[in-house]
Amino acid sequence: MPEPQIEETSAALLEVDDLRVSFRTRQGAVGAVNGLSFSVGKGEVLGVVGESGSGKSMAMYSMMGLLADPNVTVTGSARFRGQELIGMPPKRLNRLRGNDIAMIFQDPMTALTPVYTVGWQIVEQIRTHTDLSREDAWARAVELLDEVGIPDPQRRARSYPHEFSGGMRQRVMIAMSLACNPALLIADEPTTALDVTTQRQILELIRKLQARYGSSVILITHDMGVISEIADRVIVMYAGRAIEEGDRSEVVRRPRHPYTWGLLGAIPRPERRKLPLATIPGLPPKPTVTTVGCAFAPRCPFVMDKCRTILPPLEASGADIDHLDACLLPGGAEREAIRKEVL
C-alpha cells in the first residue's frame, strides 16, 4: 500500500541516508562514518549509543556543518523537513542551526563564552534568530533560565559561566538551545561530565521540556542506562555504521547483534554482583584500516567465514519488522537461542 508509506516519510523530521564522513590524513583516507541511515520522527527521542570512535558524534557534526575542514569529506544525504543539509550553503545552515535545530555538548564550559554573562549569551541567541527587542529578549532569557530550573534567574542571568556548577551550566546550555523552540535537539553526551544525581536532574529536564515543546531529540551517549531511561528508539553504532536499530525495549531486552550483547553484558548488574562481567575481546577497529565484511568480525565470538567477506545489511531478522540488525547469524528464534547462551 503506497499511501501509508508516504505518510510515514512525511512524518519523519530528519532522514539520513548513506551518510559518510571521511578524513584525509597522512595515512590515507580514514572513514569515521561509513554509510549511516536513520530517521527521526516528530516528537521522538532517538538514542544513539556506541563506544568512543564509533562515529556517533561525527555523524551529527557532519550534518550540522560543523566539520568545515578541507580535509573532511561528507557524502550522502540528510534531509531535515525535506531540505538537504549536506552541502547546504553556510548562511542557510546558520539560520537553521539554533532556530530549528539546536545542539548541546558534553562539556558546557567550553561551549559557553567565559567573557560574557549567560544572560547576554542567551539574548544574543534569541536576537540572532528573532526580531525581539533587547529588553524583550532579556525577559525571555530570564524566563528560560527559570524554566530549566535555575534558582533566582533574575540575578543569575547576570552571572558568568564560571560562577555556575557543571550541572547548572548544562541547564544554561539547554536554556540557550530552547531559546528558539527548535524542532530538533541534538544532545551529545549531555550528562557524561556530570555526577549521577545531577545527571538524573538533567535527564528529567530534557524529558519534561521535550514533552512540553514536542521537540524531537537525538541523544548521543555511551551509557545504555541513560538510553534505557529516556529513548523511544535506539541505534547502536559500531565502526561508523548502525549495527542494530529498534524500539528501546526491544533493543535492551531482546538485543539481536552480538556487539549489543557484549555492550549490555559488560554493564555491572546488581543480581550478578562479584561475578565476572561479559567482555568483548580485543579492541574496536582502527579507522585507518578498512575492513571488508563485518567490522565486528575480528571480535565476534560467533564469527563465521562469510562474516569476513560479506558486509551484513541492516535488516529485520526476527518477528518485529522495526527491529533491525546487521548480522549474518541465523535470524528468528535461533538467534534468540544463541543470545540466551551469552546474555
Next chain:
Amino acid sequence: MTEAASEVILRADGVVKQFAQRGAGRATIKAVDGVSLEVRKGETLGVVGESGCGKSTFGQCITRLVDLTAGTVEFEGTDISKLSRREMRPIRRRMQMVFQDPYSSLNPRMRVGDIVAEPLRIHKVGGDRAIRRQVGDLLDRVGFDPSMAGRYPHEFSGGQRQRIGIARALALNPSVLVADEPVSALDVSVQAQVLNLLADLQSEFGLTYVFIAHDLGVVEHVSDRVAVMYLGEIVELADAEELYLAPAHHYTAALLSAIPQLEGDELPLREQIVLTGDVPSPADKPSGCAFHPRCPAATEICRVERPTLRSVGEREIGGRQVACHHPIALPMPAVRKQ
C-alpha cells in the same frame, strides 16, 4: 567468612585533610573531615561519592601522597600518618596505587617495560636479568605478550594503558592496592575487561583493594563493603549487598535512585528521589548534618548537630554504620547467603 574476625590491614581514624584556599583571607577547605574506617585483609572496600566529596583526597591520605591535617592511618599495625618520605619507602612496597587517567599516569617517553620495571629498580629488587624476567611475567599476567615491553604508551589504547598501570602497581607484590577511579575513563566493554582482571588478580594474589569511584554500579559490582562519602564525611558504611538493597542514609537512597536503570533489570523497588540543587562547596559546608539542606527528612536537630557515624541494624560489629539523625528504617534482617 566471619567478617568481624578477619584481620584489619588498614585503619583510618579521624582523618582530616585541610587545604588552604588561595587568596580569600586564608579560608580553608576541609576536603576530608574526620573519616574513620577499617579495611580488612582480602576484601574490597568501595569508596563512593560525587565529585568534591573528598574520596580521592582520602585515597591520597591513606597512601600518604599528601600529609594529614589530623588523625591517624595505621597500615599493617604501623602508624604511617607521621612517617617521613624516607620512612614511607618500605611501606610503599606494600601499598600501591592505580590512577584514573591512563594517559597522564604513564610517562610517554618511557618504554612500557621500563615503566613496569621502575618500581623494581627504585626498590633495588634483583639484578637486571631478574627484573627483565619479572617484567615479562607481569606483562603476561595483565594480558600482554612480553615482547610488548619495548613499546611506548602511545601505542596502546586506554584500557591497555590501564593494564600497564596495574602491572606497575603489582611489580612490588603489594598487599593493598588503592585504585582511584581506575575504569572511569574507559569504554564500557574495556571497563569490563579491567574489572575482571582486577578480580582475577585479587583472588590470585590475595590482594586487598580500596576501590574509589563515582560509579555506583561499578562499586557495587566489585566491593564487599561500601563507604558512601558526602562533603568529606562518611555518611554510610555497609556490606555492599545490604547497602544496595536497603540504604539507611537519605543521601545513599538518592544516589541509588539516580542510577540510570536498564529496563528489565530486577531491582528492589525504588522510589525516585530527585535531589534539588547541587552539592554545596566544601568551602561553604552547611552546619550540622552537611546533607540537611537537600535532605527530605531533615528536622531542626539536623541543622544544628552533626550526626556521628554509628551502628544500626542487627549486627553490632561489622554491621552497618550510618551518620544520620533520622535513618531510613531497615527491613527485617535479611537472609544472608552462606
